[in-house]
C-alpha cells in the first residue's frame with residue numbers, strides 16, 4: 001500500500017535513475033484528482049472515484065479521541081485490483097452521509113473501536129465466514145474485551161483484499177505468526193514445518209476462522225487422525241491398549257520428545273460426555289478451587305474430592321468427574337513435533353516410579369472462551385489413597401501407584417464408606433494387576449528383540465512385526 005508513497009519520497013533522492021519519471025509520478029500522486037485519472041482507478045465506479053477524490057491523497061488524516069492520528073489514505077490502485085472493487089466503498093461504508101461527511105467532525109474513540117464497528121459490515125456478504133469466526137476462541141476473546149485478538153481486518157486489509165485463489169495454497173504465509181511468534185518459530189523447525197512441499201500451515205490443524213481453544217475436547221487429535229488415518233493401527237503394533245493411551249496421552253506428549261510433561265485433570269461431564277465449560281459471567285472454578293485449596297499449596301486428594309462434590313452439588317451439569325490426560329506443558333512444546341524415530345517409545349518413561357511425566361499436576365476447567373482455567377494440584381494426588389474416588393480412572397502403572405491401597409480397602413470397608421468405593425478399589429486392583437502383567441510382558445518381549453531404550457533405535461527400521 002505504501003507503493004505510491006515510496007515513489008513520492010524517492011523523487012527527492014539524488015541518486016534516482018530517472019528523475020523525470022519520478023517527478024511526473026510524484027505530481028500525479030500529490031495533486032488532488034490527478035491520481036484518480038492516472039490509470040489507477042481502472043474499473044472503479046463513479047461513486048468510488050468520488051470518495052477517492054479526497055481519500056487517495058496520502059496526507060489525509062484525522063485525530064482520534066485517544067489522541068492518535070488515523071491515516072485516511074486509501075490507495076486507489078490496490079482497491080481497484082482488490083476483490084471488493086465490485087462491492088464499492090458503499091458496500092461497507094453505507095453509514096456515511098455525504099451531506100455532512102468530511103466537514104462535520106466525527107468522534108472515533110480509537111482505531112480498534114473503529115475496526116470493531118466496521119466489522120459488522122462483513123456480515124452482509126460473508127454470512128458463513130462471519131458465523132465461523134463468531135464461534136472461535138478469537139471472537140470469544142474479543143467479546144471478553146481483548147484488545148489483541150484478531151478482527152477481520154487484522155488478517156484482511158479491507159481495501160486491498162486479494163482472492164484466496166491468488167494465495168497459492170500452502171506457500172502463502174498465514175497471518176497467525178504475527179501474534180503467535182514463538183509458536184510459529186517452534187513450528188517451523190518441526191517435522192511438519194520441514195516437510196518441504198508437503199509442509200502444513202497453522203490452519204491445517206487449527207482452521208482459519210473457526211479456531212478453537214487448543215486443549216478443548218478432541219478437536220486437534222481428530223485433525224491429526226484425519227490426515228494420519230493409519231496412525232492408530234501403526235501404534236497398535238507396539239503399544240498395548242492403544243485407544244486408552246491415545247485418549248490419556250496427547251500426541252505431542254510422545255512426539256515432542258524434549259518437552260516437559262504434566263498431568264491435566266480435566267473436569268468432565270460424565271453424563272453429557274464432554275468437557276465442562278464455564279458459562280460467561282458465572283465464574284466458579286477459580287473461586288471454588290481457591291476455597292478447596294485452603295492453604296494455597298495446591299489441591300491435595302481430599303481437597304480435590306471436596307471440589308468435585310461441590311461441583312456436583314451446585315451444578316445442574318450432571319455427574320462431574322475428572323479425566324486425566326498427560327500433555328506437554330507449553331504451547332511452544334506442543335509444536336516441536338519430531339520425526340517418528342525420536343518419539344517416546346520406552347514404556348519406562350512413564351511407567352516407572354517417580355517418572356518425570358507425573359511430577360506436575362493441574363486441575364482445569366474450560367473457561368468461557370474454551371481456554372483452560374487452571375489450579376495446581378500436588379503431585380501426590382495421583383498417589384494418594386484419598387484421590388481414589390476422583391482420579392481413580394487415571395493411573396499409569398508403576399508411576400502413580402497408590403501404595404496404601406490394601407490398607408485403604410480395609411479402611412473403607414471398616415468405615416462403611418460403602419460398597420461402591422470398595423467395588424471401585426477391587427476393580428482398580430485387578431486392572432492394575434492385569435496391566436502390570438502387560439507392561440512386564442511387553443518389556444521382556446522388547447528386551448528379547450534388543451530394543452529396550454529409544455537411543456538404540458534407528459530411524460525407520462524399528463517396527464516390531
Ligand code: HEC
Pocket residue numbers: 047050051052053054055061062063072089090093096098101102103104105106107
Ligand atoms: C470532500 C472530501 C471527502 C470525500 C469526497 C469523502 N471523504 Fe471521507 N473523509 C474526509 C475527511 C476530511 C474526513 C475526516 C473527518 C473528520 O476529521 O472527522 C473523512 C473521514 C472518513 C472516514 C473515517 C471517519 C468515519 O466517518 O468513519 C471514512 C471511513 C471515510 N471518510 C470514508 C469515505 C467514503 C466511503 C467516501 C465516499 C462515499 C468518502 N469518505 C468521501 C473527506 C472526504
Ligand code: HEC
Pocket residue numbers: 048051052055070071072073074079084087088089090091092093114115116118119121153158159
Ligand atoms: C470490504 C469492506 C470495505 C470496503 C469495500 C471499503 N472499506 Fe473502508 N474500511 C473498512 C473497514 C473494516 C475499515 C476499518 C479499518 C480497519 O479495520 O483496518 C475501513 C476504514 C476506512 C477508512 C478509515 C481509515 C482506516 O484505515 O481505518 C477510510 C478513510 C475508508 N475506509 C475509506 C474507504 C473508501 C474510500 C473505500 C472505497 C474506495 C472503502 N473504504 C472501501 C471496510 C471497507
Ligand code: HEC
Pocket residue numbers: 122123126129130133150151152153154155156164167174175176203208209
Ligand atoms: C487470523 C486471521 C484471519 C481472521 C481473523 C479472519 N480471516 Fe478470513 N481468511 C484468513 C486466511 C488466511 C484466509 C485464506 C484461506 C483460508 O485459509 O481459509 C481467509 C479467507 C477468507 C475468505 C475467503 C474464503 C472463505 O473462507 O470464505 C473470506 C470471505 C474471509 N476470509 C472473510 C473473513 C471475515 C469476514 C472475517 C471476520 C469475521 C475474517 N475473514 C477473519 C485469515 C483470517
Ligand code: HEC
Pocket residue numbers: 083084086087091092118119121122123124125126152153156158161162163164165
Ligand atoms: C457488499 C458485499 C461485501 C461486503 C460488505 C464485504 N465483502 Fe468481502 N467480498 C465480496 C465479494 C463480492 C467478494 C468476491 C467474491 C467472493 O470470492 O466471495 C469478496 C471477497 C472477499 C475476500 C476474498 C475471498 C476469496 O475469494 O478469496 C475476503 C478475504 C473478504 N471478502 C473479506 C471481507 C471482509 C473482512 C469484509 C468486512 C470488512 C468484507 N469482505 C465485506 C463482497 C463483500
Ligand code: HEC
Pocket residue numbers: 137138141146148149150151154155174175176177178179180202203206207208209211212213214215370371372
Ligand atoms: C492479531 C493477533 C492474532 C492473530 C493474527 C491470531 N491470533 Fe490466535 N490468539 C491471539 C490472542 C491475543 C489469543 C489469546 C492469548 C493466547 O492464548 O495466546 C489467541 C488465542 C489463540 C488460540 C487459543 C489458545 C489456547 O490457549 O487454546 C489459538 C489456538 C490460536 N490463537 C490460533 C491462531 C491461529 C491458528 C491463527 C491464524 C489463523 C491466529 N491464532 C491468529 C491473537 C491472534
Ligand code: HEC
Pocket residue numbers: 176177180183184185187192200201202203204205206214215220221250252327330331332334335
Ligand atoms: C500439526 C498440527 C498443528 C499445526 C500445523 C499447528 N498447531 Fe497449534 N497446536 C496443535 C496442538 C496439538 C496443540 C496443543 C493442543 C493440546 O493442548 O492438546 C496446539 C496448540 C496451539 C496453541 C495454544 C497454545 C497454548 O498456550 O496452549 C496456539 C496458540 C497454537 N497452537 C497456534 C498455532 C500456530 C500459530 C500455528 C502455525 C505457526 C500452529 N499452531 C500450527 C497442533 C498444531
Ligand code: HEC
Pocket residue numbers: 191192195198199200204205220221223224225226227228251252255337338339340341
Ligand atoms: C493436513 C494433514 C496433516 C495433519 C492435520 C497432521 N499431519 Fe502429521 N504429517 C503430515 C505430513 C504430510 C507429514 C510428512 C510426511 C510424512 O512423513 O508422512 C507428516 C508427518 C508427521 C510425523 C512424522 C512421521 C515420520 O515418518 O517421521 C508425525 C509424528 C506426525 N506427522 C504427527 C502428527 C500429529 C501429532 C498431528 C496432530 C497434532 C499431525 N501429524 C497432523 C500431514 C499431517
Ligand code: HEC
Pocket residue numbers: 221224225228231234235239245246249250251252253254255340341343344345460462463
Ligand atoms: C505413547 C507414546 C505415543 C503417543 C501417545 C502417540 N504416538 Fe505416534 N508414535 C509413537 C512412536 C514411538 C512412534 C514410532 C513407532 C515406530 O517405531 O515406528 C510413533 C509413530 C507415529 C507416526 C508415524 C507412523 C508411521 O510409521 O508411519 C505417526 C503419524 C504418529 N505416530 C502420529 C500420532 C498421533 C496423531 C498421535 C495422537 C493421536 C500419536 N501419534 C500418539 C509414540 C506415540
Ligand code: HEC
Pocket residue numbers: 238239240241244245248249253254324326344345346347348349350351357393394395396397431434435436438439442443
Ligand atoms: C508417555 C507416557 C506413556 C508411555 C511412553 C507408555 N504409557 Fe502406558 N500408560 C500411560 C498412561 C498415562 C496410562 C494411564 C491411562 C489411564 O489410566 O487412563 C497408561 C496405561 C497403560 C496401561 C493400562 C491400560 C488400562 O487398561 O488402564 C498399560 C497396560 C500400559 N500403559 C502399558 C504400556 C506399555 C507396555 C508401554 C510401552 C510399550 C507404555 N504403556 C508406554 C502412559 C504411557
